[in-house]
Amino acid sequence: MKEQEEVPALSHKEVKDEAVEATCTIAGKTEGSHCTTCGAVLKEQEEIPALGHKEVKDEAVEATCTTAGKTEGSHCETCGAILKEQEEISALGHKEVKDEAVEATCTTVGKTEGSHCATCGEVLKEQEEIPMLDHSEVKDEAVNATCTIAGKTEGSHCAICGKVLEKQEEIPAYGHKEVEDEAVEAPALPAERQLEAIARTAEKC
């Protein structure tokens, strides 16, 4: 038998195994190396566990009458993955409330019927102004003045609201118009004629 000759061992040919960074969901590896000739692992790569997501809250948004809202959700701050999806809440729509019509009178303006939203206050149907009505004119008859009672000129007022449209001016009482009875010299009238004359003077008023 042939004696075996000892051949010196070749040194390994080291090749680097690149490190792999861990992500939120995938494990990484530390840097390592192996021998390209024999495949022996020279420096073992160690596993770096997945980091896990970093959850950040996405605030809920309240729906209004006209804009949609969202439920609360969350996402990962690191990779942006959505962890809890936000669901859309549809707009609520206006809640219409009637604004009653107001009749116009001869002293106040009126309004047509309108409406607004009870929730947000937005006017949905504008109330239009109805102009004031004309006064309903009624004549106030003139009153003739007498010797003792004052009179009034003709005027007018509104039959509905009572407002004086044309003021009645006062005509003062005329006052007695004294007429002197002629003095009658004697021979005096018989007593009953004198009384008659006095009575006539008095009647004039």
Ligand SMILES: [Zn+2]
């Ligand atoms: Zn080797």
Ligand SMILES: [Zn+2]
């Ligand atoms: Zn992530």
Ligand SMILES: [Zn+2]
């Ligand atoms: Zn509204």
Ligand SMILES: [Zn+2]
């Ligand atoms: Zn009136």
